[in-house]
Amino acid sequence: MTTIVDIYCRVSTDDQENNTSLEGQEAEARDYCKEQGFIVGMVHKEVFTGFKYRERKKLLEMRQRYREGKIQGVVVRTLDRLSRAQAHVSILLEEMDYYGVTLYSVKEIIDNTPMGKFSRMVLAHFAEMEREKILDRTITGRVNKAKDGKIVSGRKLPYGWKWNNDTTKDFVVIDEERAAVLRQTAEEYASGSTFYAISTRLNSEGVPPAEGKVWYPDALRRVLTDSRLTGKNLKIFDKGTRGKQVTLLYTIPGVQTEIES
Template identity: 30%
Template sequence: METAPALRVIGYVRVSTNKQDIGPEVQIAALEAEASRKGWSLEIRRENAASAKSLANRPVLAGALTDLKSRRYDALAVSKLDRLSRNVADFSAMLETASRQGWAMICLDLGVDTTTDTGASMAQMTAVFAELERKRIAGRTREAMAKIKADTGKLMGRPSALPADTVARIFAEREAGASMARIADMLNADGVPTATGKTWHPSTVRQVLTSVTGPARS
């Protein structure tokens, strides 16, 4: 009886500057232990990336996804979800991509392993919670926009020139856990102007949030 070939797995390890994050050695050890237990052919790919808020600007991850799409590997594995993304919606989208392209996703801390029936069921549950999160954020954004429209039409002390998608983005990033300073940095990096055409600061982000929801915490 022929033995099935070993699953070719990319073990993605993200190293950040946050001292509270788990170190690369711990991530690698967890992935290697699972590979030994399940007989994977494991290749570790390590990336220095401070943030997992977005899947953008991570060339090592981008390369891994290209290799998976071309079927040079069978699965992408991470020791914890936050090594891949802190945004459950992003993770859900990646699960959908994996299913469409024919490769597997493995996330040890969530029990997600789409090569098994149980792990695939966990992936489906994750996708459900991601959809609920998207709807919750969308609902809050609609309420926020309605409140802004119902108010005097002023934001930051003068008529608001903020597009609806900018306001929606601020609320979505805040819901995802980004600090006001981080939101300001992202808006500035993307060239998004404030209502007065100036640079974003944590205080201007706060004004957008508190104009609708009341005092906001940093």
């Protein structure tokens, strides 16, 4: 009997969490499915903290699919992509067992034997412990930087900005070359272009991406909706092209668009 599975990929909103990109997770999961002879039903990708599960729209969509009997398995790169809270992992695994759905991990050996179930709980426990360490490191690091009079930011500068001095990291200034990319992509999106179409154009023109080797639609969305640079609920266009919630994008002059919240 052919097994139909959904792939679930997640990257975190936490600055210091070791995030494998959504695209990287999908690629590894697809290779795993090919080796196991699984048929991929859908791929669910989202950016959300691993310490919540009720609020994750893509996770809810996948859960609904296995409740309806559309899939027989779920594939994740690692168990912590499913959740970083031990209690939530227990809830989700119990639910999968109830509906006859098997969880597969690309990087970890997970089975339904008593020892395998115990191993899953141990992995979930360590994932939760790591989450607490991440929070502690993040808070401590930001407090220490603030005490030293340094800029408190994330793990790297937002796309479109650069350090005035890369060595001393004294203050940030606009990176005019990347700012021009932001202005153009923001205008394209506001005019009705999709993230896929824009990322395809950027790649064809050889525009260096924010990270990695090529632009991906998900990566472009993250750049254009960076919460460190967006102003919430500020109306820019009286007659928007899409009629969705409007946000002010970036403090870089000339960069403004409407982004779906």
